[in-house]
Each structure stands twice: as C-alpha cells, then as structure tokens.
Amino acid sequence: MENVLTIKNVTKAFGGVEVVKNVSFEVEKGDIMGTLGPNGAGKSTLIRNIMGMIYPDKGEVSFFLGGKKQRLPLDKIGYLPEERGLYKDVTIQDIIFYLAGLKGYPKGKAKDRLSKYLEMFDLGGMEKRKIEELSKGMAQKVQFIGAIIHEPEFLILDEPFSGLDPVSQDLFREEIRSLSRGGVSILLSSHQMNLVEALCNRIFLINKGEKVIYGTLDEVKEQFSDFKCTLYGENSREIFEQLPGVERVQWEEGKSVIYLMKDTTPQKFLRQLPQDLHIKELHMDRISLHDIFVNIARGGVSHGANL
Numbered sequence: 001m002e003n004v005l006t007i008k009n010v011t012k013a014f015g016g017v018e019v020v021k022n023v024s025f026e027v028e029k030g031d032i033m034g035t036l037g038p039n040g041a042g043k044s045t046l047i048r049n050i051m052g053m054i055y056p057d058k059g060e061v062s063f064f065l066g067g068k069k070q071r072l073p074l075d076k077i078g079y080l081p082e083e084r085g086l087y088k089d090v091t092i093q094d095i096i097f098y099l100a101g102l103k104g105y106p107k108g109k110a111k112d113r114l115s116k117y118l119e120m121f122d123l124g125g126m127e128k129r130k131i132e133e134l135s136k137g138m139a140q141k142v143q144f145i146g147a148i149i150h151e152p153e154f155l156i157l158d159e160p161f162s163g164l165d166p167v168s169q170d171l172f173r174e175e176i177r178s179l180s181r182g183g184v185s186i187l188l189s190s191h192q193m194n195l196v197e198a199l200c201n202r203i204f205l206i207n208k209g210e211k212v213i214y215g216t217l218d219e220v221k222e223q224f225s226d227f228k229c230t231l232y233g234e235n236s237r238e239i240f241e242q243l244p245g246v247e248r249v250q251w252e253e254g255k256s257v258i259y260l261m262k263d264t265t266p267q268k269f270l271r272q273l274p275q276d277l278h279i280k281e282l283h284m285d286r287i288s289l290h291d292i293f294v295n296i297a298r299g300g301v302s303h304g305a306n307l
C-alpha cells in the first residue's frame with residue numbers, strides 16, 4: 001500500500017513537559033485512521049504538528065502526495081478543526097469560495113461542488129444564507145464542506161460528528177466512506193467510539209503522549225477484545241470477583257458486568273458459575289472498542305503495542 005503520511009519519532013514538549021513522546025505511525029492511501037485517546041492524551045497536539053501549526057521538538061512529519069515527499073502541501077490537505085470558527089456575518093457561499101480560494105481552487109468548480117454538497121446535506125439552495133442564521137449542526141455541515149471543497153487528498157477531521165443528529169451523522173459517515181473509496185486518506189479524531197468502530201479501518205491510540213495501540217481495527221479487536229459477561233440478577237459483586245479468570249467486575253444493583261482475562265474462554269467461565277446464582281438474563285460478548293479504550297485509559301495495556 002502507498003504511504004501518504006509518515007510520523008516518525010515525533011516528540012513535543014510544552015514548558016519542559018513532553019505531551020507527545022516519540023510517536024510514530026503511518027497513514028496509507030484511502031485509510032480512515034481513527035486517532036483515539038483520553039482527554040489531554042495529546043491528539044490535538046499531534047494534529048497541530050501534522051498541520052504545521054506547531055513544530056515537533058524531535059522527529060519528522062512527511063507527506064507523500066502526488067508521488068513525492070513534501071513537508072506540508074496545504075492545497076492538498078483539508079482540515080476540520082475541533083473549534084468551530086466560521087465567520088458569522090457572511091453567507092455560506094462567500095465563506096466556501098474564500099476557503100477554496102485559499103487553496104487555489106477554481107471558483108466555478110467550487111460553486112458546483114458547493115451546491116452538490118448542500119443538496120447532499122439537506123441544505124439545498126441555502127448558498128446565500130448567513131452563517132449566523134444557521135443551527136449548530138447546519139454550521140458544522142458547512143464547515144465540513146469547507147474542509148473538502150478543494151478535493152483534498154488528505155483530510156483531517158477533529159471531532160467531525162459533534163453537534164450532529166443521528167441522520168446527519170449517517171450522512172457524514174457515508175460521505176467519509178465515499179471519500180476514502182475515492183482514495184482520500186483520512187485522519188479522524190473522535191471520542192464517539194461506536195462511530196470510530198463503524199468507520200475506521202485502522203486506529204492509533206495515544207495515552208499520556210505515548211502510542212498505546214496502532215493497527216488495523218481487526219487486529220486491535222483480535223488482540224484486545226476479550227470477553228465480557230453481562231448478568232442481570234440480584235448477586236453480590238464478591239461472588240464474581242473471587243472467580244478465577246475474572247479481570248474486573250462492574251457492578252450495580254441487579255446487574256453485573258464481568259470482564260474476563262485474556263486466557264479465560266466463555267466456556268471455562270460459565271462452567272464455574274455457582275449453581276445458586278440468580279440469573280434473569282445473561283449475555284456473553286466480545287468487548288467493544290469503547291471497553292478496550294476504558295481498559296487502556298485505566299492502564300490495563302502496556303505501552304507501544306504495535307499490531
């Protein structure tokens with residue numbers, strides 16, 4: 001596969017504190033790479049380094065676009081920042097033409113693409129509406145259009161789904177998939193694990209500035225998705241905590257979620273349940289990306305797992 005972005009041993013410190021530590025990863029053509037991590041993990045700092053808004057203290061960020069290594073080909077990159085920063089007193093088309101112009105993209109083509117995207121995002125015919133008249137979700141759609149209007153080859157989306165209702169989230173998801181099928185490489189940072197799980201083919205998980213997991217979603221799930229048993233019934237937390245092969249128990253009145261250790265199969269766990277257990281309902285599932293994330297944020301996975 002063709003590499004589009006290489007992050008090599010990037011370290012960044014603020015006031016002597018390293019908030020990104022020796023991070024390396026690659027994004028390939030057409031990848032949808034999910035960048036995950038708890039609050040303050042270093043995701044935005046990493047993105048700012050990639051975007052050339054700040055520079056790494058050590059290491060290198062290189063793009064390979066149009067067949068050659070480049071530092072930062074701004075005209076080929078689209079960026080949807082986490083902060084929503086559109087001017088208020090201008091029309092949708094003025095802001096989109098302005099953004100297209102910054103990238104050297106022809107106005108005629110931008111006009112056609114704008115009406116296509118407004119139509120797609122249920123904003124058909126709103127070219128002359130002012131930004132200040134838009135709802136949060138509508139403004140988010142316009143900002144997304146601004147990030148892709150110039151047909152970028154590389155797209156950075158920081159929390160793209162914030163403020164969107166489920167229908168609009170689906171529209172965005174479909175468009176992100178379609179851009180990726182068309183060869184656009186996408187770096188997507190989001191706290192919405194279900195959306196990351198549904199969209200990304202690879203993930204990069206950072207915690208306290210360090211790479212924790214990096215690999216394809218399938219590899220990550222295979223490696224980290226142990227089983228969990230959700231049991232509804234009036235049982236004490238201790239019953240489960242003392243069973244062999246149990247990593248941790250999440251307990252509330254009437255419901256226990258029992259996380260199994262890696263080498264504990266569902267059969268082994270179920271065989272050892274006490275006969276007098278109160279069971280109203282029982283599910284055995286693979287843990288989700290959300291659970292993997294929580295495990296890691298709690299320090300359950302060693303640093304630097306490369307899959």
Ligand SMILES: Nc1ncnc2c1ncn2[C@@H]1O[C@H](COP(=O)(O)OP(=O)(O)OP(=O)(O)O)[C@@H](O)[C@H]1O
Binds near residue numbers: 014015040041044046
């Ligand atoms: N300009 C700055 N000066 C000093 N410290 C900073 C600066 N920018 C970020 N930091 C610190 O770097 C660390 C990582 O912050 P960053 O914004 O990259 O995290 P994040 O993973 O994007 O978090 P969130 O999910 O909350 O947006 C934090 O401890 C933050 O306080």
